[in-house]
Amino acid sequence: MSEETKKTPRAISRREFLRDAGIVVGGTAVSSALFLSACGKEVEVTKTVTTTAPGSTVITTAPGTTSTVTKTAAGSTVTKYACPVCNKEFDSLEALKAHYDSVHETTASVTGNTIKLTVNRELYEVMVESQTTLYSLLHRLGWMGVKRFCDRGACGSCTAIVNGRPILTCMALACEFDGAIIETAEGIAKDKHPLIEAYVQNDCMQCGYCTPGFVTTAKALLDRNPNPTEEEVVEAIAGNLCRCGTYPQHTIAILEAAKNL
Amino acid sequence: MLYACGYASPYASAKIISMDTSEAEKMPGVRAVLRYDDPEFGNGKTVMSAFFFSTPIVPQTTFFFGEQMGVWICADTEDIAQEALTKVKIEWEERTPVLDIMEALDPSSPIYHPEHEQPFYMPPGEVTTNITGGDEGMKLGDVEQGFKESKHVIEFDYKRNIHGCCNAEPMVGISQWQGECLELWVHHQYPYSFKWVMHNLFGIDENKVRVNTPFGGGSFGGFSACEVGSIYQAVSAIFAKRTGKPVKTITRRRDEVAVIAVNDSGHYHFKVGFNDDGKIIAVWSRSYFEHTATVNPLSHLLENTSIPNLDCQRVHVGRNKGYTGPYRCEQQPGTAAMALVFARVAAELGMDPTKVALINDGADGKGMDYLANYKQEHGFDPNRDSLKECLEIGKAAIGWDEKWHEPGAKKLENGKMHGLGFVWDHEWDSTRGAGAAGVFIQQDGTANIVTTRCDNGVNAESSYAQIVAEHLGVKYEDVFMRAQEDNQLYAMTPDGSCNLCTNGYAVRKAAKRCKQKLLEMAVTDYDIDGEGIFPACFPGLKATDLDVKDGWVYEIANPDNKMTVKDVVTDNMGYQFPAPDRMIQTAVKGPVFAWAFHRQGRFGAEYWSHRLCRQAHFWEVEVDTETGEIEIKKVVNTNDVGKVVNWGGALGQQYGGTYMGAGRNRQEEYIYDQSTGVLLNGNLYEYKWTTIKDVGPIDCHLVETGLGFGPYGACGIGENVGTVTQFGLTSAVYNAIGKWILEDPITPDKVLKALGKAQEE
Secondary structure (H helix, E strand, O other), X not given: OOHHHHHOOOOOOHHXXXXXXXXXXXXXXXXXXXXXXXXXXXXXXXXXXXXXXXXXXXXXXXXXXXXXXXXXXXXXXXXXXXXXXXXXXXXXXXHHHHHHHHHHOOOOEOOOEEEEEEEOOEEEEEEEOOOOEHHHHHHHOOOOOOOOOOOOOOOOOOXXXXXXXXXXXXXXXXXXXXXXXXXXXXXXHHOOOHHHHHHHHOXXXXXXXXXXXXXXXXXXXXXXXXXXXXXXXXXXXXXXXXXXXXXXXXXXXXXXXXXXX | OXXXXXXXXXXXXXXXXXXXOHXXXXXXXEEEEXXXXXXXXXXXXXXXXXXXXXXXXXXXXXOOOOOEEEEEEEEOOHHHHHHHHHOOEEEEEEOOOOOOHHHHOXXXXXXXXXXXXXXXXXXXXXXXXXXXXXXXXXXXXXXXXXXXXXXXXXXXXXEEOOOEOOOOOOOEEEEEEEOOEEEEEEOOOOOOHHHXXXXXXXXXOHHHEEEEOOXXXXXXXXXXXXXXXXXXXXXXXXXXXXXXXXXXXXXOHHHHHHHEEEOOOEEEEEEEEEOOOOOEEEEEEEEEEEOOOOOXXXXXXXXXXXXXXXXXXXXXXXXXXXXXXXXXXXXXXXXHHHHHHHHHHHHHHOOOHHHHHHHHEOEOOEOHHHHHHHHHHOOOOOOOOHHHHHHHHHHHHHOHHHHOOOOOOOEOOOXXXXXXXXXXXXXXXXXXXXXXXXXXXXXXXXXXXXXXXXXXXXXXXXXXXXXXXXXXXXXXXXXXXXXXXXXXXXXXXXXXXXXXXXXXXXXXXXXXXXXXXXXXXXXXXXXXXXXXXXXXXXXXXXXXXXXXXXXXXXXXXXXXXXXXXXXXXXXXXXXXXXXXXXXXXXXXXXXXXXXEEEEOOHHHXXXXXXXXXXXXXXXXXXXXXXXXXXEEEEEEEEEEOOOOOXXXXXXXXXXXXXXXXXXXXXXXXXXXXXXXXXXXXXXXXXXXXXXXXXXXXXXXXXXXXXXXXXXXXXXXXXXXHHHHOHHHHHHHHHHHHOOOOOEEOOOHHHHHHHOOOOOXX
């Protein structure tokens, strides 16, 4: 087994674990999620959008649904809407709503604002209610790198980089971020940013729960200041809490990563 | 997945008279409700926790603000569940809470929880006292005689205000039934206990319960060791059974914070007799603890010192705040007593506290000569003196000899008062624990450590992989431990700082046995059902002629005669065929797997073993006498861990313990409304954890004397720093301002009061 393999993140992430436990997550290369509001409460709907080459066979799945095999003509698009309760698929949102009304609830209405987001270079079109936090939305889209820790913007564990700035997503309303470009720890890791290797080599993680927040905050620092002093690093991560308390190792790792940019 | 949330009590002491959940149950998205009067799991039905506690799953009464009681609601989303809870209508019998434990001792005080189980030493019946436990404790020698023999006798009090647990990751429990089988995902340090818990709750056979333990975010004991530690999992399993879906119970941060605090909170009283040479002759203590205290306060003086006369009584007192439990760790009453007794004696004599420590080092009331003999008898180097070695390194690192001064004697140019503090204790633990683990070699030559264990970030995987790699003879990067799934073998749980010293032995034994199987396989011919002989990899040799290194099996006398581990284990008949034919049916060689169990001591605890490793910590502070603020300028930690297996992991424990200790003794405290018992700062804005900016440079040193009972002479470290170093702050503040502040946390108001610049309330 190579050194590189040894040091890659664990095979089963929390995201994958929760996905297997039944949470519906957006799927394919271009995917969207609509939030079906039933009696004022959000219920998630997964829409799988698949664009195919002429005459090809596509198997699309979403967790908990049955496979859909589709043969398409040139350039056509197949869209399915999955019921969040029983996973039955429908060809249109109206058909899904009618099913939901008749089978699961007495009334259902689609409410909220539609916003577009790019998260770790994946495009989403999402309908959200006004009180939906950015943290909640990112979680529903499957991006678990933002963590619920203090639940009120005191700890930094929910940090995501939004349009280049580190933002506490638990304190941010999703509806304010139409058109935003968002980066979470998963995207930073996928890009093999030097921070990842530096964090591993310097034993910065113990339980690891706060680590995505630290890495994201650090990335935001290095994006705007690729050559920070130790004091600047400390200042930047002073808003991130770690109960395991490996703070000094974070500073070393970030300075090391800066040298390897 | 469905989500379940519990009703958080708005009162510190109350009883539900009636409850109307009809509006909540009608809400769209609500799938099930579990009430306190549920015929199957209500009406006082209990669930067991990891230790011997049993607690009602859905209590009808509450004894603290924020307790999850009365009703749980299961819904499509967490938001729906929480909103449904607001629609529950309850008729309450409100009761007067009692918050101060000294008031709670007054016979006229309200009973904090009339329905609570009677203390074991009282006959069953109506609860008439707030005393929940305690003991007449721990005695050594004759303290009264000791005081007579002492030149000096002092008495002093110490108060530890209640401070908190709260893990990084909120408490959850996830359960799913598949027919008669139950699968759990637990956020808990004792996952193996849940087979028994569910067996008792549902009557299910333990072999039908599968317990997975995903990575745990910041678990330091606390909830896992608490009476209510199984509630979340039990509720999720009940709802999963009733709804037919997987269910996740989840709590709000505010409610979780209210549940449990650290079990060193209370009032301590000490009487200490000593002589002019610094020799401590007798210590007597009577201490009152909030809810419970796991260890006797004088236990470290017994385990660590030559003090010949000790007597300690402790009383546990119930009050209307949450539970208390071990949180990095239960030793805090012992470390508090150790630190304060030594600091006070040194201060009374005007002696260097490091010298007082050396004078009194020992165990069970006996001195260093006794310990030297003990070391020799047990195979240790009698010439290694752990405390001396720690002091030498630590004093040099902090500049002790140059900087230490009389109390209150050094004012800096910036107007602040300089202070230097010191604290010491033994290092724990290498004398208890039990665990099992296996080692399995895959067909590609890589190896798995097969065990189940909570992974809460103590770097166990790295350490165990190092040990297996060394003793199996493969590369470190070819060893993988995936402890999150139910492997049916259970390693020692992360607690007690004794994991390496227990699991290290278990994985080492398993690796050695696995290596033996590998070598035996390498020299064995295999008869393929009469079709012929599949020859050995090393024909004509014995297993003792071979060894393994870096993934190669080789002949000791002729190292060029070698073959990779992969080639030895690969079953050329069964497994090496193309994919469709790689079937177990054609296998000739069996799997290379071995397992081992290790118990470190009798019944998993061997308190007769003396603890031979020591730790010493030094704090440098500046105290602003105008504002009362304390600036921590530098901390030096020296821990003798016997043998370091994973340096990065051990250093991380030193750093982490320092930040936690700084928080505990400088700013962490739960604040309650004194009339209602409502927790006012149950959030991380107002309950202040230490940030990176709150402590100056931390200089950590690891000492390796080999005096631990763990593998390679190792001893633990996980809890050691966080539980001990904090009292270096106490003695540093005294050194700075010449006044003792014996109430933690040492907040600015207390400093100003000690300086006479603020009035007592």
